[in-house]
Amino acid sequence: APSATRCEAAVASTYQETSGTVDLDWDNLGFGLVPTDFMYVMKCSSDGKFTGGELKHFGPIELSPSSGVLNYGQGLFEGLKAYRKEDGSILLFRPEENALRLRMGAERMCMPAPTVQQFVDAVKLTVLANRRWVPPTGKGSLYIRPLLMGSGAVLGLAPAPEYTFLIFVSPVGTYFKEGLAPINLIVEHDFHRATRGGTGGVKTIGNYASVLKAQKIAKEKGYSDVLYLDSVEKKYLEEVSSCNIFIVKGNVISTPALKGTILPGITRKSIIDVARGHGFEVREQLISVEELLEADEVFCTGTAVVVSPVGSITYRGKRVAYGNCGVGVVSKQLYSIITSLQMGLVEDTMGWTVRL
Numbered sequence: 001a002p003s004a005t006r007c008e009a010a011v012a013s014t015y016q017e018t019s020g021t022v023d024l025d026w027d028n029l030g031f032g033l034v035p036t037d038f039m040y041v042m043k044c045s046s047d048g049k050f051t052g053g054e055l056k057h058f059g060p061i062e063l064s065p066s067s068g069v070l071n072y073g074q075g076l077f078e079g080l081k082a083y084r085k086e087d088g089s090i091l092l093f094r095p096e097e098n099a100l101r102l103r104m105g106a107e108r109m110c111m112p113a114p115t116v117q118q119f120v121d122a123v124k125l126t127v128l129a130n131r132r133w134v135p136p137t138g139k140g141s142l143y144i145r146p147l148l149m150g151s152g153a154v155l156g157l158a159p160a161p162e163y164t165f166l167i168f169v170s171p172v173g174t175y176f177k178e179g180l181a182p183i184n185l186i187v188e189h190d191f192h193r194a195t196r197g198g199t200g201g202v203k204t205i206g207n208y209a210s211v212l213k214a215q216k217i218a219k220e221k222g223y224s225d226v227l228y229l230d231s232v233e234k235k236y237l238e239e240v241s242s243c244n245i246f247i248v249k250g251n252v253i254s255t256p257a258l259k260g261t262i263l264p265g266i267t268r269k270s271i272i273d274v275a276r277g278h279g280f281e282v283r284e285q286l287i288s289v290e291e292l293l294e295a296d297e298v299f300c301t302g303t304a305v306v307v308s309p310v311g312s313i314t315y316r317g318k319r320v321a322y323g324n325c326g327v328g329v330v331s332k333q334l335y336s337i338i339t340s341l342q343m344g345l346v347e348d349t350m351g352w353t354v355r356l
């Protein structure tokens with residue numbers, strides 16, 4: 001892997017370093033796009049090999065109206081974050097896991113994908129080129145959004161003849177408008193996010209477009225987001241539009257097992273390991289709505305949402321509140337452990353962080 005200094009040299013030699021401080025209200029970052037200096041673009045043609053990746057100034061891209069991604073949704077995305085430490089260094093969290101997940105998704109979507117090394121190097125380069133946009137310690141993070149898309153032209157339904165891998169970044173704060181306060185979810189019983197044999201288990205762009213309607217209706221009713229049930233029995237928890245779900249009962253923490261309909265979250269996986277390491281019993285299994293409503297605590301996990309406590313769940317008109325709508329002790333403990341690791345406040349004994 002290129003060292004931070006080699007990356008920096010590449011950035012400095014190719015582009016005049018964009019210097020100067022950024023005039024941003026760091027205390028009020030939400031989760032909206034703040035355009036930054038550079039994006040990374042790498043193409044791959046029919047030989048399946050990605051080459052010639054480079055930084056470009058952030059801005060619109062040229063795309064055929066007939067591209068596979070625009071016409072047939074042949075596209076995947078990823079999400080990861082960079083945090084600034086007190087000493088000025090920057091930390092990435094498990095970027096190789098995103099690379100592996102992208103490769104898994106690419107296989108499902110009939111796309112070639114960058115190697116793990118190419119992915120991680122490109123992420124490092126993009127973050128370093130945009131380092132002035134990494135929020136100060138404690139003010140948020142730089143959200144990194146890698147995209148893989150069928151950029152070549154098609155007309156009949158077929159894999160595109162050319163692919164583009166692109167990374168852009170944006171400084172972000174908390175995902176939900178509630179900030180760190182608990183969110184209120186509604187269990188959806190008409191719409192489903194995924195079904196067996198579908199693409200629920202990969203991060204394809206279509207999975208997110210298809211939940212917009214349910215999410216819009218829920219938000220109009222004042223809920224933060226929607227919790228989906230399985231599409232067969234309409235009884236077992238799947239996930240929220242943008243994150244995974246966990247329930248806590250005593251010393252047992254449960255989350256729906258990955259059976260192809262649930263997005264294999266990297267925060268999900270990390271929280272499972274962290275919780276086991278702290279003496280909790282963690283089960284990946286079917287979780288019924290009844291168990292959800294009887295839980296002591298409920299929380300969501302995701303790169304964007306980190307660990308978000310759930311204050312209430314509404315199911316068929318019945319509202320159940322958790323912990324007097326406060327932040328549950330287990331959610332709070334796990335949030336604190338994972339963010340301390342991500343921000344480099346504690347020693348990383350897991351080897352999860354990558355320092356730039």
Ligand code: COI
Nearest residue numbers: 078079242302303304305
């Ligand atoms: C993330 O958490 O990084 C995601 O990709 C979810 C997205 C809807 C913001």
